[in-house]
Amino acid sequence: MYTRIYLLRYPKETADQPIIYYLVKRYDVQFNILKADIRPHQIGIMILELKGQKENVKEALEYLHSLDVTAERLAGKVNRDEKKCFQCGACTGICPVGALYIQRPEMEVIFDPEKCTACGLCVTGCPVRAMEVCFDPATDGVDVTAPV
Amino acid sequence: MSDIEKRKIEKKKFAINKTYAEINARIKAGEAVVVTAEEMVDVVKQEGSVEAARRIDVVTTGTFSTMCSSGAFFNFGQTTPTIKAQKVWINKVAAYGGLAAIDCYMGVTETMEDDPLNQVFPGEFRYGGGHIIEDLVAGKKVYLEAKAYPTDCYANTKCKKELTLADMNYALLCNPRNGYQNYNCAVNFSDKTVYTYMGSLKPKCRNANYCSAGALSPLLNDPLYRTTGIGTRIFLGGGVGYVTFNGSQHNPAAPRGENGVPTRPAGTMMVQGDLKQMSAEWLRGISIQGYGCSMAVGLGVPIPILNEEMARFTGVSDEELFTHVVDYGHDYTNCISRDYGQVSYAQLKSGIIDVAGKKVKTSPLSSIVKAREIAEILKGWIKDGKFHLGEPVDYFPTADFSFKD
Ligand code: SF4
Ligand code: SF4
Numbered sequence: 343m344y345t346r347i348y349l350l351r352y353p354k355e356t357a358d359q360p361i362i363y364y365l366v367k368r369y370d371v372q373f374n375i376l377k378a379d380i381r382p383h384q385i386g387i388m389i390l391e392l393k394g395q396k397e398n399v400k401e402a403l404e405y406l407h408s409l410d411v412t413a414e415r416l417a418g419k420v421n422r423d424e425k426k427c428f429q430c431g432a433c434t435g436i437c438p439v440g441a442l443y444i445q446r447p448e449m450e451v452i453f454d455p456e457k458c459t460a461c462g463l464c465v466t467g468c469p470v471r472a473m474e475v476c477f478d479p480a481t482d483g484v485d486v487t488a489p490v
Numbered sequence: 491m492s493d494i495e496k497r498k499i500e501k502k503k504f505a506i507n508k509t510y511a512e513i514n515a516r517i518k519a520g521e522a523v524v525v526t527a528e529e530m531v532d533v534v535k536q537e538g539s540v541e542a543a544r545r546i547d548v549v550t551t552g553t554f555s556t557m558c559s560s561g562a563f564f565n566f567g568q569t570t571p572t573i574k575a576q577k578v579w580i581n582k583v584a585a586y587g588g589l590a591a592i593d594c595y596m597g598v599t600e601t602m603e604d605d606p607l608n609q610v611f612p613g614e615f616r617y618g619g620g621h622i623i624e625d626l627v628a629g630k631k632v633y634l635e636a637k638a639y640p641t642d643c644y645a646n647t648k649c650k651k652e653l654t655l656a657d658m659n660y661a662l663l664c665n666p667r668n669g670y671q672n673y674n675c676a677v678n679f680s681d682k683t684v685y686t687y688m689g690s691l692k693p694k695c696r697n698a699n700y701c702s703a704g705a706l707s708p709l710l711n712d713p714l715y716r717t718t719g720i721g722t723r724i725f726l727g728g729g730v731g732y733v734t735f736n737g738s739q740h741n742p743a744a745p746r747g748e749n750g751v752p753t754r755p756a757g758t759m760m761v762q763g764d765l766k767q768m769s770a771e772w773l774r775g776i777s778i779q780g781y782g783c784s785m786a787v788g789l790g791v792p793i794p795i796l797n798e799e800m801a802r803f804t805g806v807s808d809e810e811l812f813t814h815v816v817d818y819g820h821d822y823t824n825c826i827s828r829d830y831g832q833v834s835y836a837q838l839k840s841g842i843i844d845v846a847g848k849k850v851k852t853s854p855l856s857s858i859v860k861a862r863e864i865a866e867i868l869k870g871w872i873k874d875g876k877f878h879l880g881e882p883v884d885y886f887p888t889a890d891f892s893f894k895d
Pocket of ligand 2: 436437440441461465
């Protein structure tokens with residue numbers, strides 16, 4: 343199954359519409375809300391995991407664009423500095439979504455950017471600061487790194 | 491009877507008896523058979539301990555993780571006029587200057603003078619003594635400040651200078667307690683997340699952290715300190731170092747299993763080596779959220795297989811190594827000696843253990859990947875004839891033990 347995680351930014355006007363409902367109904371995608379901060383008449387933020395056929399996810403995104411909801415991929419927002427990481431494994435107990443996990447039997451610590459929701463918990467949890475959040479200027483001022 | 495005499499008598503019991511000199515001669519000739527402690531598990535399983543002892547000369551171990559009780563001595567050179575530095579800071583981290591005129595000791599858990607510590611909880615502890623040691627071995631410039639009271643022979647009252655590791659007259663990594671033989675597995679039964687030196691622990695026992703290289707760990711492969719003693723030559727921080735004494739908190743009386751291996755924190759080593767030949771890859775400044783600064787140290791100890799007993803010790807697997815589960819939410823801080831059962835390192839490494847009837851996810855804090863790399867590097871050094879074994883001139887306090895079968 344095709345799985346992608348997006349940061350959605352709702353304009354003020356759409357904050358009270360049942361967008362997710364239509365998304366599921368019309369495009370047959372599964373969703374998982376990883377974080378949401380939507381209040382009436384304010385810009386809303388939602389971190390959404392979409393699963394389904396690739397075309398369906400694509401069409402769902404087009405629908406969101408038509409409503410002026412921007413969807414930004416979160417994969418790639420958090421990086422692991424491979425030179426700094428010493429494969430201790432401390433982060434595997436911190437990451438809430440399993441984007442940092444241990445591959446057995448080698449006991450290698452793997453980072454899967456596709457699963458990462460950019461929650462930022464590993465950034466201060468990593469003892470050598472190997473995990474870095476790097477946001478576009480477009481998302482500056484939006485605190486998506488606060489714990490869920 | 492002295493320890494050394496005792497050892498001479500014990501020697502007679504074995505089918506295989508090798509000396510350090512014999513093994514070193516084989517290393518020199520490029521004939522030594524060296525395996526890592528992980529590889530030794532299968533060797534002993536398949537060939538038995540006598541055959542393994544006949545064939546294998548050295549087993550290499552390794553561990554790479556946070557090791558508090560580490561630091562370095564520096565002699566940073568005189569000023570004109572001369573100074574007897576009383577207070578010393580490097581990059582705003584205080585070093586201990588009460589040694590002599592221009593000698594100081596930088597400890598790895600020391601934080602920066604203006605660090606907010608845990609005022610905003612949990613603190614980040616971004617930079618401390620360990621980071622300074624890492625920066626120095628990486629070739630970076632550091633900023634040294636010293637204050638002093640004037641004397642007739644040392645007239646200067648303050649000094650400020652930039653310098654690199656190469657500019658130091660002397661730099662000795664000197665870690666009073668490294669390579670803990672076994673350590674607790676930490677959980678948290680309280681209602682709130684706790685931030686400890688064993689990492690962050692979720693409330694109501696929702697995760698468990700452990701910190702040992704298990705089957706690769708130096709002292710778990712030499713449980714009675716039969717070959718690891720004063721004068722043992724080791725891999726230290728990427729260079730060559732020495733075991734110079736038993737470490738602080740060394741406790742040979744800890745409970746042991748039938749294989750002689752402690753099931754709780756027990757032995758420790760004091761290690762030293764020339765910092766100038768070490769590398770920033772194997773000495774890393776550490777920031778533990780809510781706890782403080784420290785340093786990760788890469789350590790590898792070679793174990794000569796003098797007899798079948800040493801083969802048996804080094805053949806130990808994760809299934810045969812155990813530790814206890816301890817609550818860091820309440821018990822540890824309040825010195826309550828209670829535990830939540832025994833778990834093997836094989837169980838810990840599997841990712842899930844049973845604690846009080848509940849399945850709990852485990853995370854390691856000690857790098858197995860790097861521990862393996864160290865054991866391999868040390869193996870390479872010995873095979874290439876670049877590294878010879880140091881025979882201890884004296885031994886650590888130990889416990890009475892012999893295999894029952
Ligand atoms: S905690 Fe940091 S150093 Fe350790 S494995 Fe994770 S990313 Fe690497
Ligand atoms: S940012 Fe959050 S989700 Fe991403 S790897 Fe770190 S802890 Fe996991």
